[in-house]
Amino acid sequence: MNKTSFSAFTNNYKDILEKELKKNVEKLVAPTNLKDSMLYSLNAGGKRIRPLLLFATIQAYGKDPLIGLLPATAIEMIHTYSLIHDDLPSMDDDDLRRGLPTNHKVYGEATAILAGDALLTYSFQIMTNMKQCNIPADTILTAIGLLAEAAGAEGMVGGQVADIEGENKALNQQELEQIHLHKTGKLLEVSVIIGAKLAGAANTEMKLLKQFAYHLGLAFQIRDDILDLEGDEALIGKPIGSDMDNHKSTYPKILTMDGAKSELDLHIRQAKDHLASLHINSAILEEITDLIAYRNN
Protein backbone atom coordinates (compact mmCIF):
# COMPACT_ATOMS: atom_id res chain seq x y z
CA MET A 1 0.00 0.00 0.00
CA ASN A 2 1.34 3.44 -0.77
CA LYS A 3 1.80 6.06 1.93
CA THR A 4 -0.79 8.39 0.39
CA SER A 5 -3.68 5.97 0.67
CA PHE A 6 -2.62 5.01 4.21
CA SER A 7 -2.60 8.61 5.35
CA ALA A 8 -5.94 9.15 3.56
CA PHE A 9 -7.30 6.22 5.62
CA THR A 10 -5.95 7.50 8.94
CA ASN A 11 -6.94 11.13 8.33
CA ASN A 12 -10.44 10.17 7.27
CA TYR A 13 -11.20 7.86 10.18
CA LYS A 14 -9.41 9.96 12.81
CA ASP A 15 -11.56 12.88 11.72
CA ILE A 16 -14.79 10.87 11.92
CA LEU A 17 -13.79 9.44 15.31
CA GLU A 18 -12.86 12.82 16.79
CA LYS A 19 -16.19 14.29 15.71
CA GLU A 20 -18.00 11.33 17.29
CA LEU A 21 -16.09 11.70 20.58
CA LYS A 22 -16.96 15.40 20.71
CA LYS A 23 -20.60 14.96 19.71
CA ASN A 24 -21.23 12.33 22.37
CA VAL A 25 -19.84 14.44 25.21
CA GLU A 26 -21.40 17.69 24.06
CA LYS A 27 -24.90 16.21 24.11
CA LEU A 28 -24.63 15.18 27.77
CA VAL A 29 -26.88 17.02 30.21
CA ALA A 30 -24.23 17.40 32.91
CA PRO A 31 -22.21 20.07 34.78
CA THR A 32 -20.27 22.22 32.29
CA ASN A 33 -17.02 21.84 34.17
CA LEU A 34 -17.26 18.03 33.99
CA LYS A 35 -17.96 18.07 30.24
CA ASP A 36 -15.11 20.54 29.67
CA SER A 37 -12.72 18.31 31.57
CA MET A 38 -13.80 15.22 29.60
CA LEU A 39 -13.48 17.10 26.27
CA TYR A 40 -10.11 18.60 27.22
CA SER A 41 -8.45 15.20 27.36
CA LEU A 42 -10.43 13.69 24.47
CA ASN A 43 -9.44 16.64 22.26
CA ALA A 44 -5.78 16.64 23.31
CA GLY A 45 -4.80 14.73 20.19
CA GLY A 46 -3.06 11.41 20.23
CA LYS A 47 -2.51 8.85 17.54
CA ARG A 48 -5.92 7.14 17.96
CA ILE A 49 -4.10 3.83 17.49
CA ARG A 50 -6.85 1.71 19.07
CA PRO A 51 -9.72 3.08 16.95
CA LEU A 52 -7.54 2.84 13.81
CA LEU A 53 -6.74 -0.79 14.63
CA LEU A 54 -10.44 -1.52 15.03
CA PHE A 55 -11.37 0.19 11.76
CA ALA A 56 -8.47 -1.44 9.88
CA THR A 57 -9.41 -4.91 11.11
CA ILE A 58 -12.97 -4.48 9.82
CA GLN A 59 -11.62 -3.17 6.50
CA ALA A 60 -9.27 -6.18 6.26
CA TYR A 61 -12.37 -8.39 6.17
CA GLY A 62 -13.93 -6.31 3.40
CA LYS A 63 -16.58 -4.66 5.57
CA ASP A 64 -17.36 -0.97 6.16
CA PRO A 65 -15.09 0.25 9.00
CA LEU A 66 -17.83 2.55 10.24
CA ILE A 67 -19.82 -0.38 11.66
CA GLY A 68 -17.12 -0.10 14.35
CA LEU A 69 -17.52 3.62 15.03
CA LEU A 70 -19.28 3.24 18.41
CA PRO A 71 -16.89 0.66 19.92
CA ALA A 72 -13.95 2.69 18.56
CA THR A 73 -15.38 5.72 20.37
CA ALA A 74 -15.88 3.71 23.57
CA ILE A 75 -12.34 2.29 23.48
CA GLU A 76 -10.78 5.73 22.92
CA MET A 77 -12.77 7.04 25.90
CA ILE A 78 -11.43 4.20 28.06
CA HIS A 79 -7.89 4.88 26.87
CA THR A 80 -8.33 8.58 27.65
CA TYR A 81 -9.73 7.96 31.14
CA SER A 82 -6.75 5.71 31.86
CA LEU A 83 -4.33 8.51 30.91
CA ILE A 84 -6.16 11.00 33.15
CA HIS A 85 -6.00 8.66 36.15
CA ASP A 86 -2.38 7.56 35.41
CA ASP A 87 -1.22 11.20 35.40
CA LEU A 88 -2.65 11.94 38.87
CA PRO A 89 -0.29 13.05 41.67
CA SER A 90 -0.81 9.76 43.53
CA MET A 91 0.15 7.77 40.40
CA ASP A 92 2.75 9.00 37.87
CA ASP A 93 2.36 12.65 38.97
CA ASP A 94 2.82 14.03 35.44
CA ASP A 95 2.37 17.72 34.68
CA LEU A 96 2.46 17.38 30.89
CA ARG A 97 0.75 15.05 28.43
CA ARG A 98 1.13 15.52 24.68
CA GLY A 99 2.69 18.92 25.34
CA LEU A 100 -0.28 20.21 27.31
CA PRO A 101 -0.87 20.48 31.07
CA THR A 102 -2.41 17.24 32.36
CA ASN A 103 -6.13 17.20 33.20
CA HIS A 104 -5.73 17.63 36.98
CA LYS A 105 -3.37 20.58 36.42
CA VAL A 106 -6.19 22.38 34.60
CA TYR A 107 -9.36 21.13 36.35
CA GLY A 108 -8.05 20.03 39.75
CA GLU A 109 -7.72 16.50 41.06
CA ALA A 110 -11.34 15.91 42.08
CA THR A 111 -12.76 16.86 38.68
CA ALA A 112 -10.02 14.93 36.86
CA ILE A 113 -10.85 11.75 38.79
CA LEU A 114 -14.57 12.24 38.11
CA ALA A 115 -14.01 13.05 34.42
CA GLY A 116 -12.15 9.74 34.16
CA ASP A 117 -14.99 7.94 35.96
CA ALA A 118 -17.54 9.57 33.64
CA LEU A 119 -15.60 8.60 30.48
CA LEU A 120 -15.28 5.00 31.64
CA THR A 121 -18.98 4.77 32.49
CA TYR A 122 -20.07 6.51 29.27
CA SER A 123 -18.02 4.11 27.16
CA PHE A 124 -20.33 1.25 28.19
CA GLN A 125 -23.43 3.32 27.47
CA ILE A 126 -22.07 4.03 23.99
CA MET A 127 -21.47 0.31 23.46
CA THR A 128 -25.18 -0.36 24.08
CA ASN A 129 -26.03 2.19 21.36
CA MET A 130 -24.60 -0.24 18.80
CA LYS A 131 -28.09 -1.71 18.61
CA GLN A 132 -29.02 1.35 16.54
CA CYS A 133 -26.58 0.04 13.89
CA ASN A 134 -28.40 -3.28 13.34
CA ILE A 135 -25.75 -5.26 15.18
CA PRO A 136 -27.28 -8.31 16.92
CA ALA A 137 -27.77 -7.86 20.67
CA ASP A 138 -25.77 -11.03 21.37
CA THR A 139 -22.75 -9.69 19.47
CA ILE A 140 -22.94 -6.39 21.36
CA LEU A 141 -23.10 -8.18 24.73
CA THR A 142 -20.05 -10.25 23.81
CA ALA A 143 -18.19 -7.10 22.82
CA ILE A 144 -19.12 -5.33 26.08
CA GLY A 145 -17.93 -8.33 28.10
CA LEU A 146 -14.61 -8.48 26.25
CA LEU A 147 -14.08 -4.74 26.60
CA ALA A 148 -14.76 -4.76 30.34
CA GLU A 149 -12.42 -7.71 30.79
CA ALA A 150 -9.64 -6.00 28.81
CA ALA A 151 -10.05 -2.70 30.67
CA GLY A 152 -10.50 -4.03 34.21
CA ALA A 153 -8.70 -5.89 36.98
CA GLU A 154 -7.67 -8.73 34.67
CA GLY A 155 -6.47 -6.30 32.01
CA MET A 156 -5.48 -2.64 31.95
CA VAL A 157 -6.24 -1.71 35.59
CA GLY A 158 -4.47 -4.83 36.85
CA GLY A 159 -1.48 -3.90 34.67
CA GLN A 160 -1.38 -0.42 36.14
CA VAL A 161 -1.36 -1.83 39.69
CA ALA A 162 1.45 -4.24 38.73
CA ASP A 163 3.35 -1.36 37.11
CA ILE A 164 3.18 0.69 40.32
CA GLU A 165 4.23 -2.32 42.39
CA GLY A 166 7.17 -2.89 40.03
CA GLU A 167 8.64 0.59 40.55
CA ASN A 168 11.98 0.67 42.30
CA LYS A 169 12.38 -3.05 41.63
CA ALA A 170 14.70 -4.66 39.10
CA LEU A 171 12.25 -6.68 37.00
CA ASN A 172 13.31 -9.37 34.55
CA GLN A 173 12.10 -9.34 30.95
CA GLN A 174 9.26 -11.77 31.60
CA GLU A 175 7.90 -9.71 34.50
CA LEU A 176 8.14 -6.53 32.44
CA GLU A 177 6.27 -8.18 29.55
CA GLN A 178 3.47 -9.35 31.84
CA ILE A 179 2.94 -5.80 33.08
CA HIS A 180 2.81 -4.31 29.59
CA LEU A 181 0.70 -7.07 28.08
CA HIS A 182 -1.92 -6.08 30.65
CA LYS A 183 -1.42 -2.34 30.96
CA THR A 184 -1.20 -1.64 27.19
CA GLY A 185 -1.63 -4.90 25.33
CA LYS A 186 -5.13 -5.92 26.39
CA LEU A 187 -6.83 -2.77 25.09
CA LEU A 188 -4.93 -3.00 21.77
CA GLU A 189 -5.92 -6.66 21.51
CA VAL A 190 -9.60 -6.06 22.22
CA SER A 191 -9.68 -3.34 19.54
CA VAL A 192 -8.60 -5.94 16.98
CA ILE A 193 -10.90 -8.65 18.37
CA ILE A 194 -14.03 -6.48 18.51
CA GLY A 195 -13.31 -5.32 14.94
CA ALA A 196 -12.95 -8.93 13.83
CA LYS A 197 -16.17 -10.00 15.57
CA LEU A 198 -18.13 -7.16 13.95
CA ALA A 199 -16.70 -8.12 10.56
CA GLY A 200 -17.82 -11.70 11.09
CA ALA A 201 -14.36 -13.28 11.35
CA ALA A 202 -14.33 -17.00 12.21
CA ASN A 203 -13.47 -18.03 15.77
CA THR A 204 -10.48 -19.95 14.43
CA GLU A 205 -9.00 -16.68 13.16
CA MET A 206 -9.22 -15.01 16.56
CA LYS A 207 -6.21 -16.97 17.81
CA LEU A 208 -3.99 -15.61 15.03
CA LEU A 209 -5.35 -12.10 15.53
CA LYS A 210 -4.55 -12.33 19.25
CA GLN A 211 -0.99 -13.39 18.44
CA PHE A 212 -0.70 -10.44 16.07
CA ALA A 213 -1.95 -8.14 18.84
CA TYR A 214 0.38 -9.75 21.38
CA HIS A 215 3.49 -8.84 19.38
CA LEU A 216 2.03 -5.45 18.47
CA GLY A 217 1.46 -4.65 22.15
CA LEU A 218 5.01 -5.55 23.15
CA ALA A 219 6.43 -3.61 20.18
CA PHE A 220 4.37 -0.61 21.27
CA GLN A 221 5.88 -0.64 24.75
CA ILE A 222 9.48 -1.24 23.60
CA ARG A 223 9.19 1.76 21.26
CA ASP A 224 7.82 3.78 24.17
CA ASP A 225 10.83 2.89 26.30
CA ILE A 226 13.24 3.74 23.46
CA LEU A 227 11.55 7.10 22.87
CA ASP A 228 11.83 7.90 26.57
CA LEU A 229 15.62 7.86 26.11
CA GLU A 230 16.22 8.81 22.48
CA GLY A 231 13.07 10.74 21.58
CA ASP A 232 12.62 14.40 20.78
CA GLU A 233 11.10 16.12 23.82
CA ALA A 234 9.16 18.52 21.58
CA LEU A 235 7.56 15.62 19.69
CA ILE A 236 6.82 13.44 22.71
CA GLY A 237 5.35 16.31 24.70
CA LYS A 238 6.92 15.34 28.02
CA PRO A 239 10.44 15.34 29.49
CA ILE A 240 12.97 12.78 28.22
CA GLY A 241 14.25 10.27 30.76
CA SER A 242 11.22 10.37 33.04
CA ASP A 243 11.19 6.54 33.32
CA MET A 244 14.77 6.70 34.61
CA ASP A 245 13.77 9.35 37.12
CA ASN A 246 10.88 7.15 38.25
CA HIS A 247 13.20 4.18 38.70
CA LYS A 248 11.13 2.11 36.31
CA SER A 249 12.33 -1.08 34.67
CA THR A 250 12.52 -0.60 30.88
CA TYR A 251 13.58 -2.69 27.89
CA PRO A 252 16.76 -0.66 27.22
CA LYS A 253 17.74 -1.06 30.88
CA ILE A 254 17.25 -4.85 30.77
CA LEU A 255 18.46 -5.56 27.21
CA THR A 256 20.70 -2.54 26.40
CA MET A 257 19.53 -0.07 23.76
CA ASP A 258 20.74 -2.26 20.87
CA GLY A 259 19.08 -5.29 22.43
CA ALA A 260 15.80 -3.40 22.82
CA LYS A 261 15.91 -2.37 19.15
CA SER A 262 16.49 -5.95 18.03
CA GLU A 263 13.63 -7.10 20.24
CA LEU A 264 11.39 -4.44 18.68
CA ASP A 265 12.28 -5.64 15.15
CA LEU A 266 11.61 -9.22 16.19
CA HIS A 267 8.11 -8.45 17.50
CA ILE A 268 7.28 -6.40 14.42
CA ARG A 269 8.37 -9.27 12.15
CA GLN A 270 6.32 -11.77 14.16
CA ALA A 271 3.27 -9.48 14.18
CA LYS A 272 3.46 -9.25 10.38
CA ASP A 273 3.99 -13.00 10.00
CA HIS A 274 0.78 -13.67 11.92
CA LEU A 275 -1.06 -11.13 9.78
CA ALA A 276 0.23 -12.77 6.59
CA SER A 277 -0.99 -16.19 7.72
CA LEU A 278 -4.56 -14.86 7.92
CA HIS A 279 -5.05 -14.26 4.19
CA ILE A 280 -7.00 -11.08 4.73
CA ASN A 281 -6.53 -7.68 3.12
CA SER A 282 -4.06 -6.60 5.78
CA ALA A 283 -2.26 -3.70 4.07
CA ILE A 284 -3.52 -1.08 6.52
CA LEU A 285 -2.92 -3.27 9.58
CA GLU A 286 0.69 -3.65 8.39
CA GLU A 287 1.02 0.12 8.05
CA ILE A 288 -0.32 0.59 11.58
CA THR A 289 2.24 -1.98 12.77
CA ASP A 290 5.04 0.08 11.22
CA LEU A 291 3.53 3.26 12.61
CA ILE A 292 3.69 1.77 16.11
CA ALA A 293 7.21 0.43 15.65
CA TYR A 294 8.86 3.49 14.19
CA ARG A 295 6.81 6.43 15.52
CA ASN A 296 8.51 9.49 16.94
CA ASN A 297 5.92 10.22 19.61
Next chain:
Amino acid sequence: MNKTSFSAFTNNYKDILEKELKKNVEKLVAPTNLKDSMLYSLNAGGKRIRPLLLFATIQAYGKDPLIGLLPATAIEMIHTYSLIHDDLPSMDDDDLRRGLPTNHKVYGEATAILAGDALLTYSFQIMTNMKQCNIPADTILTAIGLLAEAAGAEGMVGGQVADIEGENKALNQQELEQIHLHKTGKLLEVSVIIGAKLAGAANTEMKLLKQFAYHLGLAFQIRDDILDLEGDEALIGKPIGSDMDNHKSTYPKILTMDGAKSELDLHIRQAKDHLASLHINSAILEEITDLIAYRNN
Protein backbone atom coordinates in the same frame (compact mmCIF):
# COMPACT_ATOMS: atom_id res chain seq x y z
CA MET B 1 -45.98 -7.48 56.80
CA ASN B 2 -44.52 -8.42 60.15
CA LYS B 3 -41.01 -7.44 61.14
CA THR B 4 -39.85 -11.05 61.33
CA SER B 5 -40.57 -11.87 57.72
CA PHE B 6 -39.03 -8.56 56.57
CA SER B 7 -35.82 -9.25 58.44
CA ALA B 8 -35.86 -12.81 57.10
CA PHE B 9 -36.05 -11.31 53.59
CA THR B 10 -33.22 -8.82 54.14
CA ASN B 11 -30.97 -11.30 55.95
CA ASN B 12 -31.45 -13.94 53.29
CA TYR B 13 -30.80 -11.72 50.28
CA LYS B 14 -28.01 -9.69 51.91
CA ASP B 15 -26.25 -12.95 52.63
CA ILE B 16 -26.64 -14.21 49.06
CA LEU B 17 -25.53 -10.86 47.65
CA GLU B 18 -22.46 -10.64 49.88
CA LYS B 19 -21.37 -14.13 48.88
CA GLU B 20 -21.81 -13.20 45.20
CA LEU B 21 -19.76 -10.00 45.61
CA LYS B 22 -16.97 -11.95 47.27
CA LYS B 23 -17.03 -14.85 44.81
CA ASN B 24 -16.81 -12.58 41.80
CA VAL B 25 -13.77 -10.68 43.06
CA GLU B 26 -11.98 -13.73 44.43
CA LYS B 27 -12.06 -15.48 41.06
CA LEU B 28 -10.28 -12.59 39.29
CA VAL B 29 -6.77 -13.29 38.02
CA ALA B 30 -5.33 -9.96 39.14
CA PRO B 31 -2.73 -8.48 41.55
CA THR B 32 -3.50 -9.58 45.13
CA ASN B 33 -3.28 -6.06 46.47
CA LEU B 34 -5.91 -4.84 43.98
CA LYS B 35 -8.29 -7.68 44.85
CA ASP B 36 -7.75 -7.09 48.59
CA SER B 37 -8.54 -3.41 48.17
CA MET B 38 -11.73 -4.18 46.19
CA LEU B 39 -12.83 -6.77 48.76
CA TYR B 40 -12.02 -4.49 51.70
CA SER B 41 -14.64 -1.96 50.67
CA LEU B 42 -17.16 -4.52 49.40
CA ASN B 43 -16.96 -6.38 52.71
CA ALA B 44 -17.16 -3.27 54.88
CA GLY B 45 -20.85 -3.79 55.48
CA GLY B 46 -23.50 -1.32 54.59
CA LYS B 47 -27.23 -1.64 54.33
CA ARG B 48 -27.23 -2.99 50.75
CA ILE B 49 -30.25 -0.76 50.10
CA ARG B 50 -29.89 -0.80 46.28
CA PRO B 51 -29.71 -4.60 45.91
CA LEU B 52 -32.59 -5.00 48.40
CA LEU B 53 -34.69 -2.54 46.39
CA LEU B 54 -33.96 -4.49 43.22
CA PHE B 55 -34.85 -7.83 44.81
CA ALA B 56 -37.98 -6.43 46.48
CA THR B 57 -39.23 -4.94 43.20
CA ILE B 58 -38.92 -8.30 41.46
CA GLN B 59 -40.69 -9.98 44.38
CA ALA B 60 -43.48 -7.38 44.23
CA TYR B 61 -44.25 -8.65 40.71
CA GLY B 62 -44.37 -12.25 41.92
CA LYS B 63 -41.07 -13.33 40.35
CA ASP B 64 -37.98 -14.92 41.91
CA PRO B 65 -35.77 -12.10 43.25
CA LEU B 66 -32.66 -14.06 42.33
CA ILE B 67 -33.15 -13.36 38.61
CA GLY B 68 -31.77 -9.97 39.70
CA LEU B 69 -28.69 -11.27 41.51
CA LEU B 70 -26.17 -10.19 38.86
CA PRO B 71 -27.48 -6.63 38.35
CA ALA B 72 -27.78 -6.28 42.16
CA THR B 73 -24.12 -7.30 42.42
CA ALA B 74 -23.14 -4.85 39.68
CA ILE B 75 -25.05 -1.96 41.28
CA GLU B 76 -23.52 -2.61 44.71
CA MET B 77 -20.05 -2.60 43.09
CA ILE B 78 -20.81 0.77 41.48
CA HIS B 79 -22.09 2.15 44.79
CA THR B 80 -18.93 0.89 46.52
CA TYR B 81 -16.57 2.38 43.91
CA SER B 82 -18.34 5.74 44.32
CA LEU B 83 -17.74 5.67 48.08
CA ILE B 84 -14.03 4.86 47.60
CA HIS B 85 -13.56 7.76 45.18
CA ASP B 86 -15.73 10.17 47.25
CA ASP B 87 -13.59 9.53 50.34
CA LEU B 88 -10.31 10.44 48.58
CA PRO B 89 -8.24 13.35 49.92
CA SER B 90 -9.02 15.46 46.82
CA MET B 91 -12.78 14.90 47.37
CA ASP B 92 -14.36 14.59 50.84
CA ASP B 93 -11.04 13.60 52.47
CA ASP B 94 -12.66 11.15 54.88
CA ASP B 95 -10.60 8.93 57.16
CA LEU B 96 -13.48 6.76 58.36
CA ARG B 97 -16.32 4.96 56.60
CA ARG B 98 -18.71 2.69 58.47
CA GLY B 99 -16.36 2.84 61.45
CA LEU B 100 -13.36 1.55 59.50
CA PRO B 101 -10.42 3.40 57.93
CA THR B 102 -11.30 4.45 54.38
CA ASN B 103 -9.83 2.49 51.46
CA HIS B 104 -7.02 4.95 50.68
CA LYS B 105 -6.01 5.04 54.35
CA VAL B 106 -5.35 1.29 54.18
CA TYR B 107 -4.16 0.74 50.58
CA GLY B 108 -2.90 4.18 49.57
CA GLU B 109 -4.44 6.62 47.13
CA ALA B 110 -3.22 5.03 43.89
CA THR B 111 -4.58 1.58 44.71
CA ALA B 112 -7.83 3.05 46.05
CA ILE B 113 -8.43 4.94 42.80
CA LEU B 114 -7.62 1.82 40.76
CA ALA B 115 -9.79 -0.44 42.97
CA GLY B 116 -12.67 1.96 42.27
CA ASP B 117 -11.92 1.87 38.54
CA ALA B 118 -11.78 -1.93 38.62
CA LEU B 119 -15.11 -2.23 40.49
CA LEU B 120 -16.82 0.12 38.04
CA THR B 121 -15.45 -1.76 35.03
CA TYR B 122 -16.24 -5.17 36.50
CA SER B 123 -19.84 -4.19 37.16
CA PHE B 124 -20.47 -3.99 33.41
CA GLN B 125 -18.78 -7.33 32.80
CA ILE B 126 -21.06 -8.87 35.43
CA MET B 127 -24.09 -7.35 33.72
CA THR B 128 -23.17 -9.20 30.50
CA ASN B 129 -23.11 -12.47 32.47
CA MET B 130 -26.88 -12.15 32.86
CA LYS B 131 -27.15 -14.06 29.58
CA GLN B 132 -26.27 -17.19 31.59
CA CYS B 133 -29.60 -16.70 33.41
CA ASN B 134 -31.77 -16.96 30.26
CA ILE B 135 -32.51 -13.25 30.20
CA PRO B 136 -32.96 -12.00 26.60
CA ALA B 137 -29.93 -10.14 25.22
CA ASP B 138 -32.09 -7.12 24.36
CA THR B 139 -33.27 -6.79 27.96
CA ILE B 140 -29.69 -7.03 29.24
CA LEU B 141 -28.52 -4.33 26.82
CA THR B 142 -31.33 -2.04 27.95
CA ALA B 143 -30.36 -2.64 31.58
CA ILE B 144 -26.66 -1.91 30.87
CA GLY B 145 -27.58 1.34 29.10
CA LEU B 146 -29.82 2.46 31.97
CA LEU B 147 -27.19 1.57 34.57
CA ALA B 148 -24.43 3.48 32.74
CA GLU B 149 -26.71 6.49 32.37
CA ALA B 150 -27.63 6.45 36.07
CA ALA B 151 -24.01 6.05 37.20
CA GLY B 152 -22.33 8.49 34.79
CA ALA B 153 -22.13 12.17 33.88
CA GLU B 154 -25.91 12.52 33.64
CA GLY B 155 -26.41 10.72 36.94
CA MET B 156 -24.24 9.93 39.95
CA VAL B 157 -20.89 11.31 38.71
CA GLY B 158 -22.57 14.53 37.53
CA GLY B 159 -24.21 14.81 40.95
CA GLN B 160 -20.87 14.43 42.70
CA VAL B 161 -19.36 17.22 40.56
CA ALA B 162 -22.37 19.46 41.35
CA ASP B 163 -22.03 18.58 45.04
CA ILE B 164 -18.37 19.67 45.07
CA GLU B 165 -19.23 22.87 43.18
CA GLY B 166 -21.99 23.58 45.71
CA GLU B 167 -19.66 23.52 48.72
CA ASN B 168 -19.23 26.84 50.50
CA LYS B 169 -22.31 28.15 48.68
CA ALA B 170 -25.74 28.77 50.19
CA LEU B 171 -27.93 26.58 47.97
CA ASN B 172 -31.71 26.81 47.89
CA GLN B 173 -33.89 23.73 48.35
CA GLN B 174 -34.35 23.17 44.61
CA GLU B 175 -30.60 23.27 43.92
CA LEU B 176 -29.96 20.90 46.81
CA GLU B 177 -32.60 18.49 45.50
CA GLN B 178 -31.11 18.49 42.00
CA ILE B 179 -27.72 17.52 43.43
CA HIS B 180 -29.09 14.67 45.51
CA LEU B 181 -31.47 13.37 42.85
CA HIS B 182 -28.36 12.84 40.73
CA LYS B 183 -25.75 11.90 43.32
CA THR B 184 -27.94 9.42 45.23
CA GLY B 185 -31.33 9.25 43.55
CA LYS B 186 -30.39 7.94 40.10
CA LEU B 187 -28.75 4.75 41.37
CA LEU B 188 -31.68 4.04 43.72
CA GLU B 189 -34.09 4.63 40.84
CA VAL B 190 -32.25 2.37 38.41
CA SER B 191 -32.26 -0.43 41.01
CA VAL B 192 -36.05 -0.30 41.03
CA ILE B 193 -36.34 0.09 37.24
CA ILE B 194 -33.98 -2.79 36.38
CA GLY B 195 -35.83 -4.98 38.88
CA ALA B 196 -39.16 -4.02 37.26
CA LYS B 197 -37.84 -4.70 33.74
CA LEU B 198 -36.56 -8.14 34.73
CA ALA B 199 -39.92 -8.92 36.33
CA GLY B 200 -41.69 -7.95 33.12
CA ALA B 201 -43.46 -4.82 34.45
CA ALA B 202 -45.38 -2.81 31.84
CA ASN B 203 -43.81 0.40 30.53
CA THR B 204 -46.79 2.35 31.89
CA GLU B 205 -45.85 1.26 35.41
CA MET B 206 -42.29 2.59 35.08
CA LYS B 207 -43.51 6.15 35.52
CA LEU B 208 -45.08 5.38 38.88
CA LEU B 209 -42.03 3.40 39.96
CA LYS B 210 -39.81 6.36 39.05
CA GLN B 211 -41.99 8.66 41.15
CA PHE B 212 -41.72 6.22 44.04
CA ALA B 213 -37.92 6.21 43.62
CA TYR B 214 -37.85 10.00 43.34
CA HIS B 215 -39.40 10.47 46.78
CA LEU B 216 -37.38 7.60 48.21
CA GLY B 217 -34.13 9.23 46.99
CA LEU B 218 -34.96 12.58 48.56
CA ALA B 219 -36.06 10.91 51.81
CA PHE B 220 -32.76 9.04 51.86
CA GLN B 221 -30.76 12.26 51.67
CA ILE B 222 -32.86 14.19 54.19
CA ARG B 223 -32.39 11.36 56.70
CA ASP B 224 -28.65 11.47 55.97
CA ASP B 225 -28.54 15.17 56.76
CA ILE B 226 -30.56 14.68 59.97
CA LEU B 227 -28.26 11.85 61.11
CA ASP B 228 -25.24 14.05 60.50
CA LEU B 229 -26.56 16.33 63.27
CA GLU B 230 -28.58 14.07 65.56
CA GLY B 231 -27.09 10.63 64.90
CA ASP B 232 -25.07 8.40 67.15
CA GLU B 233 -21.42 8.60 66.11
CA ALA B 234 -20.85 4.96 67.05
CA LEU B 235 -23.71 3.82 64.81
CA ILE B 236 -22.91 6.10 61.85
CA GLY B 237 -19.22 5.23 61.91
CA LYS B 238 -17.98 8.76 61.22
CA PRO B 239 -17.85 12.03 63.16
CA ILE B 240 -21.09 13.94 63.78
CA GLY B 241 -21.36 17.38 62.19
CA SER B 242 -18.95 16.73 59.34
CA ASP B 243 -21.31 18.40 56.82
CA MET B 244 -21.25 21.55 58.97
CA ASP B 245 -17.46 21.43 59.03
CA ASN B 246 -17.41 21.05 55.23
CA HIS B 247 -19.70 24.07 54.84
CA LYS B 248 -22.21 21.96 52.94
CA SER B 249 -25.80 22.97 52.37
CA THR B 250 -28.15 20.54 54.12
CA TYR B 251 -31.90 20.19 54.63
CA PRO B 252 -31.81 21.13 58.34
CA LYS B 253 -29.78 24.24 57.47
CA ILE B 254 -32.28 25.33 54.79
CA LEU B 255 -35.54 24.18 56.46
CA THR B 256 -34.62 24.00 60.19
CA MET B 257 -34.51 20.58 61.86
CA ASP B 258 -38.28 20.45 62.36
CA GLY B 259 -38.83 21.50 58.76
CA ALA B 260 -36.47 18.80 57.53
CA LYS B 261 -38.32 16.17 59.55
CA SER B 262 -41.69 17.27 58.12
CA GLU B 263 -40.19 17.17 54.62
CA LEU B 264 -38.92 13.65 55.27
CA ASP B 265 -42.40 12.51 56.40
CA LEU B 266 -43.93 14.10 53.31
CA HIS B 267 -41.62 12.26 50.91
CA ILE B 268 -42.16 8.97 52.70
CA ARG B 269 -45.96 9.40 52.47
CA GLN B 270 -45.72 10.26 48.77
CA ALA B 271 -43.40 7.33 48.07
CA LYS B 272 -45.90 4.98 49.70
CA ASP B 273 -48.86 6.56 47.86
CA HIS B 274 -47.15 5.86 44.52
CA LEU B 275 -46.46 2.31 45.59
CA ALA B 276 -50.10 1.82 46.61
CA SER B 277 -51.31 3.04 43.20
CA LEU B 278 -49.37 0.24 41.48
CA HIS B 279 -51.44 -2.66 42.86
CA ILE B 280 -48.41 -4.89 43.28
CA ASN B 281 -47.35 -6.91 46.30
CA SER B 282 -45.41 -4.00 47.75
CA ALA B 283 -45.09 -4.99 51.42
CA ILE B 284 -41.31 -5.35 51.33
CA LEU B 285 -40.82 -2.17 49.29
CA GLU B 286 -42.81 -0.33 51.99
CA GLU B 287 -40.61 -1.80 54.70
CA ILE B 288 -37.49 -0.66 52.81
CA THR B 289 -39.03 2.79 52.57
CA ASP B 290 -39.43 2.91 56.34
CA LEU B 291 -35.95 1.53 56.79
CA ILE B 292 -34.56 4.41 54.71
CA ALA B 293 -36.67 7.01 56.48
CA TYR B 294 -36.02 6.00 60.05
CA ARG B 295 -32.63 4.30 59.99
CA ASN B 296 -29.99 5.16 62.59
CA ASN B 297 -26.98 4.80 60.32
